[in-house]
Amino acid sequence: MAAKKSKSPATTPAKPPKKAKADAIAKAKAIAPDKAANIGSKPKTKFRGNPDIFGRLVEDHDRHRALFAMIEDTEGKSKNRRKLFKELVLEIKGHAAAEEQALWSSVMRNPATTEDARHAVGEHKEMDEMLADLAARDMAKGGWLKRFAAAKEEYLHHIREEEQEQFVAAEKHLSATDLRYMRTVFNRRKKEEKAAATVEKKIRLKG
Template identity: 40%
Template sequence: MDIYERLIKDHEKQKELAKQLMETSGDSDERRHLFEQFKAEAVSHANAEEQTLYAVLIEDPKSQEQARHSVSEHQGADELINELSDMDMSSAGWIQKFEKLKDELEHHIVEEERDVFKLAKNQVSDADATEMSRMFDKRKQQEEEHV
């Protein structure tokens, strides 16, 4: 499996968790559990992705601007996750803010899979893309231990 397939697998998981979260209500055990899963998944994914794929792309002038844009989107998502963590889950504002995060996540995924992957495939060999997938898994596991 190469890095692109690996990231798409995570993207599908994140979208599914977000969809399930949108179907919850109030300060329920289900909402708390799903949000903790979503948070751990999103944060560990973004950090591992930055340390593998984006670390390579940011070094090349041809992909640097797009890579920086994607990393800034990660930072925006991280800020929303932190705000959600501090909010009362039973408030109407919580689900509205989560919906904003979900929309931004979906935008980021489309942009990444369409634009970033295209750039990366022009710069990263197939062998390196496969190795990057292994590095991503290792980094993500390390990140999950700290989330």
């Protein structure tokens, strides 16, 4: 009896970059419709709206950019700030875990891109620590927003580096089938990882 051929993942239709960005922001806005989600026109990336793993990751990045902006539009220990911060933490943790499983675990095995993968995964751990530190502190105090701004700057640097450098390098060593399959894996794992994620609280002690 002949073996069944494995099916290639279905191709996701491409989106115009502006629509892809608008859709991502709309998902964030659903949490708190009255809060501003101004993420601007940058950074530029060739992957926004693409029907592969990198386009899917940028979609999440834009959603996270919007959540950061919306939190900055809140005050004190308000319901919106608490709700948006929790969503941001669960989103980033679910995204990072799924990204590591769908993309970086494979990219790390290629000597040409091993260092990029290690760097990205290391920054995921750094962000986990920054978010846990924020969760452990009183968000009604002025110092909280200052620490939050530092975390935002760190995260925006991380995703800009991924979109403009690391994804570009990784793409050169992956086939179109790889990229479609990785998107399928990411979507499945993101849903599962986000559902299992929790908001950890741990003050970050600087050495």
